[in-house]
Amino acid sequence: MEIFQHILNALQFGSFYALIALGYTLVYGVLRLINFAHGDIFMVGAYIAYFVAVSLLGLGGASLGLHLDPTLALAVTVPVTMILTSLVGVTLERTMYRPLRRKGANRLYVVITALMAGLILENGNLALLGASRKSFPDLVDKVVWNFGSVSMTNLKVIVIVASVAVFLLLQFIVTRTKIGMAMRGISYDKFAIPLMGIPLDSIIVVTFILGSGMAGLAGILFAMSYPILEPYMGALIGWKAFIAAVVGGIGDIRGAIVGGFLLGFIELGVVAVFPSTLRDLFAFSVLLIILWLRPTGIYGVAQTTKI
Amino acid sequence: MQKHFITIGLFVLLALITVLAQAGVLSPYHVSVLMFMGVNIILASSLNLVNGYMGEFSCGHGGFMCVGAYVSAVCSVLMFSKNQILGAPLLPPSLALLGFPLSLLAGSAAAAVAGLVVAVPSFKTRGDYLAIITLAANYIVISAINNMEIIGGPRGFMGMNATEVAMKGLADIPWVLMWVMAGTVFTVWLLRRFVSSTLGKGVPAICQDEIAAEIMSVDTNRMKLIAFMLSSGLAGLAGGLYAQILGYVNPQSFDIMRSTEVMVMVYLGGMGSLSGATLSAILFTVLMEALRFLGVWKWVVIPLLLILLMQFRPEGIMGNKELSDLFPKLRKYYSFK
Numbered sequence: 001m002e003i004f005q006h007i008l009n010a011l012q013f014g015s016f017y018a019l020i021a022l023g024y025t026l027v028y029g030v031l032r033l034i035n036f037a038h039g040d041i042f043m044v045g046a047y048i049a050y051f052v053a054v055s056l057l058g059l060g061g062a063s064l065g066l067h068l069d070p071t072l073a074l075a076v077t078v079p080v081t082m083i084l085t086s087l088v089g090v091t092l093e094r095t096m097y098r099p100l101r102r103k104g105a106n107r108l109y110v111v112i113t114a115l116m117a118g119l120i121l122e123n124g125n126l127a128l129l130g131a132s133r134k135s136f137p138d139l140v141d142k143v144v145w146n147f148g149s150v151s152m153t154n155l156k157v158i159v160i161v162a163s164v165a166v167f168l169l170l171q172f173i174v175t176r177t178k179i180g181m182a183m184r185g186i187s188y189d190k191f192a193i194p195l196m197g198i199p200l201d202s203i204i205v206v207t208f209i210l211g212s213g214m215a216g217l218a219g220i221l222f223a224m225s226y227p228i229l230e231p232y233m234g235a236l237i238g239w240k241a242f243i244a245a246v247v248g249g250i251g252d253i254r255g256a257i258v259g260g261f262l263l264g265f266i267e268l269g270v271v272a273v274f275p276s277t278l279r280d281l282f283a284f285s286v287l288l289i290i291l292w293l294r295p296t297g298i299y300g301v302a303q304t305t306k307i
Numbered sequence: 308m309q310k311h312f313i314t315i316g317l318f319v320l321l322a323l324i325t326v327l328a329q330a331g332v333l334s335p336y337h338v339s340v341l342m343f344m345g346v347n348i349i350l351a352s353s354l355n356l357v358n359g360y361m362g363e364f365s366c367g368h369g370g371f372m373c374v375g376a377y378v379s380a381v382c383s384v385l386m387f388s389k390n391q392i393l394g395a396p397l398l399p400p401s402l403a404l405l406g407f408p409l410s411l412l413a414g415s416a417a418a419a420v421a422g423l424v425v426a427v428p429s430f431k432t433r434g435d436y437l438a439i440i441t442l443a444a445n446y447i448v449i450s451a452i453n454n455m456e457i458i459g460g461p462r463g464f465m466g467m468n469a470t471e472v473a474m475k476g477l478a479d480i481p482w483v484l485m486w487v488m489a490g491t492v493f494t495v496w497l498l499r500r501f502v503s504s505t506l507g508k509g510v511p512a513i514c515q516d517e518i519a520a521e522i523m524s525v526d527t528n529r530m531k532l533i534a535f536m537l538s539s540g541l542a543g544l545a546g547g548l549y550a551q552i553l554g555y556v557n558p559q560s561f562d563i564m565r566s567t568e569v570m571v572m573v574y575l576g577g578m579g580s581l582s583g584a585t586l587s588a589i590l591f592t593v594l595m596e597a598l599r600f601l602g603v604w605k606w607v608v609i610p611l612l613l614i615l616l617m618q619f620r621p622e623g624i625m626g627n628k629e630l631s632d633l634f635p636k637l638r639k640y641y642s643f644k
Contacts, residue, residue: 034435096614105621108364112574113617115567116610123606239442239563246439280450284443288424291440295432 014264015163019218020241021256023211029251037118039238045085045219074139082213089212125231136227249300312640345487347588351572353541359578362514364438367445373561375543376550379414388469400473411547418543426535463557583625
């Protein structure tokens with residue numbers, strides 16, 4: 001029975017990786033840009049959720065005189081956080097990535113700019129809010145269901161369902177709608193697409209809105225599941241989600257979700273058998289072997305090179 | 308004589324630094340900043356070989372530095388200090404001048420072998436997938452060392468000071484500073500010789516077009532193997548020196564943050580410019596120290612400065628030019644290739 005408990009935990013952790021990996025993969029799929037600030041956008045999302053939730057519940061100093069019911073507060077927090085977080089993502093794109101793209105800078109300079117943007121978000125947060133950890137208020141009453149020795153909380157179910165729903169939504173947008181077609185078009189040929197009358201910059205902004213919004217959602221869910229917030233929480237999980245996205249085949253929505261869950265399962269599987277300090281060692285070794293065997297990831301397609 | 312002006316000038320400068328440090332004009336703080344500058348120059352110029360000249364995106368340089376630091380630290384401790392593993396030191400202190408370079412060499416060799424983890428997949432993988440392999444390699448190294456109790460695990464490893472004491476016992480001069488300077492000059496010299504040699508021309512060829520290079524009889528796999536192993540070996544040298552400067556190493560100081568710093572130095576200086584990497588390493592070290600008074604805000608201001616630099620000069624300080632391309636008159640003053 002213990003194995004079911006591990007599977008459940010792995011699904012939950014995999015969901016976080018998958019949600020963040022979706023953001024990486026969306027931006028990468030369109031722009032061929034590794035948005036290294038994405039993990040920190042996730043962190044910002046969690047903090048925004050904290051401030052929105054606290055002010056709605058009327059806790060602490062940030063009271064607006066509101067004392068909403070936690071369920072209602074959650075219903076307001078989710079959309080507000082997603083919108084504000086996507087604003088952060090769009091701001092990064094407008095102020096940092098777009099000018100560089102216009103100048104035709106080498107792709108790697110944009111990547112370095114993204115890394116620096118992530119550092120600014122992390123350390124700006126540390127400098128503004130101090131090193132003290134914030135504890136996230138309870139927005140949902142915890143319900144625990146016990147099946148034999150397997151315990152299942154409603155939060156875990158929400159997280160897993162949310163990640164699958166987001167995956168289906170994004171898959172629908174990318175493969176079935178006009179905007180999705182434009183996104184795929186940009187990733188296919190960035191120079192021909194504007195000639196077809198498609199507004200390049202607006203499509204890119206939409207991509208950033210989608211990706212950052214999902215990071216915001218992941219931030220809320222993470223803060224609800226592990227209610228301790230600190231400025232560096234996004235760094236490690238962001239790098240890991242990026243690795244998950246690449247193992248799945250970066251640029252492919254299915255790849256992000258498969259990679260995320262795979263990473264969750266490997267990590268939890270290692271912890272179930274070995275001491276937990278060996279988790280990173282085994283998880284990354286397995287991922288390295290996967291990339292050795294399939295150099296473009298699980299769903300990735302090799303790019304053709306012209307001479 | 309004119310031909311050797313810069314070479315002679317460089318050695319005079321280094322000798323002057325040594326004398327000033329010996330005389331106590333330079334405070335220990337200044338000396339340590341100079342030493343970190345040297346380490347950063349080694350790191351930046353060695354990563355430049357892979358990220359700049361070869362056009363790959365390696366973001367796990369800290370991992371190789373870590374291998375070098377630990378291997379040379381363990382060698383140096385085994386040879387010259389009392390330790391839990393072997394008990395008494397293996398060699399008498401009088402052999403320190405021979406033993407220390409050997410420990411550096413061992414560290415570099417181990418790091419070069421660790422570079423194989425990245426070099427072998429690079430035969431088939433390129434671009435962002437290779438970037439992930441380097442990233443994973445960095446994590447694997449850190450995590451492996453965290454799990455090795457015999458060398459301290461996450462608590463770190465120390466005891467290298469005995470080597471310095473042994474060297475000082477032979478002659479009371481700033482040995483570590485001299486080794487760092489020697490290592491720096493050696494690295495820049497070696498990389499300069501390598502990329503301007505007939506063999507080394509294959510590295511930029513891979514950057515421009517791998518298939519075309521293959522057709523033009525460049526053995527791309529061999530070139531990649533050489534470039535990655537040379538780069539990680541030199542990172543190991545930097546790690547060995549770093550361990551000796553601090554007298555203490557712990558795995559956290561070689562994590563992804565360190566790799567990011569080195570990447571920043573490479574792209575700040577300009578891809579594929581050795582003098583750019585050197586200049587930006589110096590600039591970066593000075594900036595890090597000069598902005599120390601800002602406290603927590605330092606890590607907000609430095610990235611902001613770099614972002615602004617990228618916006619106004621997206622190709623880095625030097626672009627892909629060398630100093631001698633910008634100032635052709637300099638060529639009169641040196642003769643090294």
